[in-house]
Amino acid sequence: MVIGAGPYGLATAARLIASGVRLRIFGEPMQGWHTHMPEGMYLKSVPAASSISAPEPGYGFADFRAAQGSGPVGDLYPIPVEEFIGYGRWFQERRVPEVERSMVRGVQAVDGGFGITLDSGEEFLASAVVVSTGLVPFAHEPRELRRFAAAGLTSHACEHRNMTRFAGQRVAVLGAGQSALESAALLHEAAARPTVVACARSVRFGDRPQADLPDTRSRAMRLRKPASTLGPGWSLWAVSRGPAAYRHLPTPMRMRVLHSVLGPSGAWWLRDRVAGRVPVLSGRTLVSAAPEDGNVRLELADPGGGRELVRADHLLMATGYRVDVDRLGLLEPTLRQAVQTFGGAPRLSAGFQSSVPGLYFTGLAAAPCFGPVLRFVCGTGFAARQVAAAVAATSR
Ligand SMILES: Cc1cc2nc3c(=O)[nH]c(=O)nc-3n(C[C@H](O)[C@H](O)[C@H](O)COP(=O)(O)OP(=O)(O)OC[C@H]3O[C@@H](n4cnc5c(N)ncnc54)[C@H](O)[C@@H]3O)c2cc1C
Structure with a gap:
């Protein structure tokens, strides 16, 4: 079955x-x-x-x-x-x-x-x-945020089919991967007011492919970054070709590769829909979250050790x-x-x-x-x- x-x-x-x-x-x-x-x-x-x-x-x-x-x-x-x-x-x-x-x-x-x-x-x-x-x-939701879900203040990205319900609202989007960045773009396009909050030092986007068909790329580029189903590059080529061998790696190495080989980033075509349109607070760690007058108040720590408060109508967890x-x-x-x-x-x-x-x-x-x-x-x-x-x- x-x-x-x-x-x-x-x-x-x-x-x-x-x-x-x-x-x-x-x-x-x-x-x-x-x-x-x-x-x-x-x-x-x-x-x-x-x-x-x-x-x-x-x-x-x-x-x-x-x-x-x-x-x-x-x-x-x-x-x-x-x-x-x-x-x-x-x-x-x-x-x-x-x-x-x-x-x-x-x-x-x-x-x-x-x-x-x-x-x-x-x-x-x-x-x-x-x-x-x-x-x-x-679906992963940080433990400290789960208790606000019942009040409708937080939700996971997988709960939303349509972003128009957030029109006019301030939405803090937690995460720096494709789901976070695409949700932010769709929220912005649905007349919501998203802000991306990411612990990564900066949000990254992929490079536009050099050619429509990978085999028509220059020979030097094909050698430097071989094509694979996960994208160009030797590490992606190796993990996409060798899932059977991957299983024999030591467990800590497997877990490290699983979480690092495709680090958080947005697709190349998202850059123009996010950069300069959606505010991004990168390098921020969530210290605490609390409901406040029907909103959610987030306390963030920045890379210099400073603290800042962000208030939002809703917190969208694109946390994988x-x-x-x-x-x-x-x-x-x-x-x-x-x-x-x-x-x-x-x-x-x-x-x-x-x-x-x-x-x-x-x-x-x-x-x-x-x-x-x-x-x-x-x-x-x-x-x-x-x-x-x-x-x-x-x-x-
Ligand atoms: C935002 C987002 C973007 C993504 N983009 C890509 C992409 O561009 N390319 C890509 O390759 N992958 C992408 N993925 C990953 C992709 O979702 C998975 O690779 C793929 O869908 C996994 O397929 P699946 O069959 O395991 O699960 P799903 O596609 O999630 O299917 C689950 C199935 O299980 C059934 N089911 C659940 N519970 C029960 C139950 N109790 N009884 C009976 N049936 C049940 C459901 O009805 C459904 O049919 C993306 C994921 C997300 C979240």
Whole structure:
């Protein structure tokens, strides 16, 4: 059984079906993208790195565009999120039409497998479970800010589909990555008054690609910064090519690379929408936050040790995602506790199997084991091949 119908669940299911494994797959196709990302967003990944993997050719992003009568596009084309959602649904209808739009309410270990309960109340047994429920369960909010969420003063970036509700409001955006900078741009364009608050010394933007097709770049540039699905550069090339080897690195090194290799930055096309338009308070550490007259008051420390107060109507936390098996409420507590973890993430075999036989994790949950490529759609090929081979081997 596959839980989740986003890029990872769909790619895994497509491979399993091709391997002759009988399966059920649950979830709302592309829900992570149409419910938890803002309208008007663009993908940071380039078209060549934005295909959901299928067992045979003909189902890539370029094939989808061709089927729509649209021409080919290269690295200079930021993909609108709406187009990508359309692609994901097109893929699902053709490769995984058996998706059941029910949600899984509970998974518990039973003799020889897993007992599954759906939100419809249906119960059944599965011999293997692939968890591909995406990023949202792992949305990270700094502990000191969580208590203000109930009052509507704070929220995580994944809670917003439409920024127009903030029109006229002062919104402090916490973070310096793509999500923070794009949220700030969209807020500004929705007539809100955003301010970016970042602990990074400065906010960074990527460089505009030298050419639409990476192979047409100058030879010197290709040698200095080889192209990869994660972007140009030797370190990105290495982690994108070697997720299997990454798993054998010492744990502290893996965690360091995971958090540093793609440091926080905005896409090249965001620079003009943020720089000079949205105030940025960089190098600031959040010291405290408190509600004040229906607003939120933030106390920030600057690099020189000074303190400053910022008042906002709302604090938007673009503070990313942290894998923690304990937050996967659909796994019964005893099953969760049986999963061996490191830093909250599941320890996985080469076939993405956890310490509980038959229980697999893919997508972001597998990134601490296999590296940053598992955070992106371009990791679906490696993950789906490995999971499908491991599941198919045990179901023969
Ligand atoms: C703002 C933002 C921008 C991003 N931009 C890019 C980008 O440009 N390029 C890129 O490659 N990646 C990008 N990512 C990362 C991208 O979201 C992931 O790579 C990808 O979506 C992961 O796919 P997934 O299938 O693991 O999860 P998701 O796409 O999140 O899908 C999760 C699935 O699980 C299902 N589900 C959840 N709970 C249950 C349940 N209890 N029962 C049944 N089903 C359930 C949902 O219905 C959904 O179908 C971005 C992420 C964010 C937050």
